[in-house]
Amino acid sequence: MELFLFDISPESPRESFLPLSTNHRSGSVNVTWEPDVTFFIQGLASLGEKKMILFVILLLGYIIILGGNSMIIFVALTDSKLSSPMYFFLSNLSFVDIVYTTTTIPNMLSGLLTYVKTISVPGCFLQMYFFIQLAVTGRAILTVMAYDRYVAICNPLRYTAIMTRPVRLILIAGAWSFGAFCTLPPAAMGWQRSYCSPYVVRHSWCDPSSVRRLACGDTSVDSIVSLSFAMVSLLTTGVLILTSYALIGVSMSRMGVAQRLKAVGTCAAHLIVVSISYGSASFVYISYRVGNFSPEVRIIVSVLYSALTPFLNPMIYSLRSKELRDSIRRTLSGFRPAAVSPRKDVSTVS
Known part of the structure; x- marks a missing residue:
């Protein structure tokens, strides 16, 4: 989601590492990209030896993201005690988090190990599309989970009748469709553009704002369309989540202390995840506009932000849900080798 809004500063002090003859657009190279044209990913090449520190941090974080979210998916699919709609939505969110981070972090890790990182134009747009689409889909699934919490608290007697399996599948399909709806128009407009040399993406992946700067001609319409769909996705999911929790708050005001x-406890994990997701996005967005940060710092912040929620989700839900903790514990204990009892020598007396 943040890639619709966050702009990496176009002024970069270091571009000499790229095998290009110029760092500015030239009218003589105003041509549409060809199949053999590649984009150069500038990334964090200027960090020098510090790249290895970031590489280790990112690698460990990515391993934790894969392990934690994969465990949630596995136990939600195999443990019959986790058959409630909440864990169905949580497993879908974990799947989105895995694919979401996989679209960028592996490429960034390889970029930290190589001198020059390149990507084909189709590959660049595929990466851009899936990263944004999965970000929007993740927000939409959080919205679906907010509705699930609303039904569970405000209509507990009708919860199982409302949240049937067909309804759950429709809600998840709607989340994915909403992500595609908010992503396809800006991506399609960018795909039809012509791009000028130098083909330098000033980010660690194909960030839309960085790729848009490479387009030949005026891209103000592209920026407006991109911003419009970003606002639609943010406002739609944000308003629906706030509405769900406002109704939950009204319902809770009529409950006794124990019920409250x-x-x-039922809403805590989801509310924490939503607060971290939207709070960190707002913080990064505001800091980008009021702070004077170098391009390298902006890239690192955007990378860490994009990995923050997928990194914390498994921990938050595991800490807040006793059922999930117990299921993970049972699963892990099932992988342990069974204890082998010591052999007893029995001597027979003839």
Whole structure:
């Protein structure tokens, strides 16, 4: 989601590492990209030896993201005690988080190990599309989970009748469709553009704003369309989540203390995840506009932000859900080799 809004500064002090003859657009190279044209990913080439520190941090974080979210998917699919709609939506969110981070982090890790990182134009647009689409889909699934919490607290007697399997599948399909709806128009407009040399993407992946700067001609319409769909996705999901929790708050005000505490426990994990997701996005967005940061710092911040929620989701839900903790514990204990009892020598007396 953040890639619709966050702009990496176009002024970069270091571009000499690229095998290009110029760092500015020239009218003589105003041509549409050809199949053999590649984009150069500038990334964090200027960090020097510090790249290895970032590489280790990113690699460990990525391993934790894969392990934690894969465990949630596995236990949600195999443990019959986790058959409630909440864990169905959570497993879908974990799947989105895995693919979402996989679209960028492996490429960034390889870029930290190589001198020059390149990507084909189709590959660049595929990466851009899936990264944004999965970001929007993740927000949409959080919205679906907010609705699930609303039904569970405000209509507990009708919860199972409302949240049937067909309804769950429709809600998830709607989340994915909403992500595609908000992503396809800006991506399609960018795909039809002509791009000028030098083909230098001033980011660690194909960030839309960085790729848009390579387009020949005026891209103000592209920026407006991109911003419009970003606002639609943010406002739609944000308003629906706030509405769900406002209705939950009204319902909780009529409950007794014990019921209120139980309702808070039911919503706590999801509310924490939503707060971190939208809070960190707002912080990064504002800091980009009021702070004077170098391009390298902006890239690192955007990378860490994009990995923050997928990194924390498994921890938050595991800490807040006793059922999930117990299921993970049972699963891990099932992988342990069974204890072999020591042999006893039995001597027979003839």
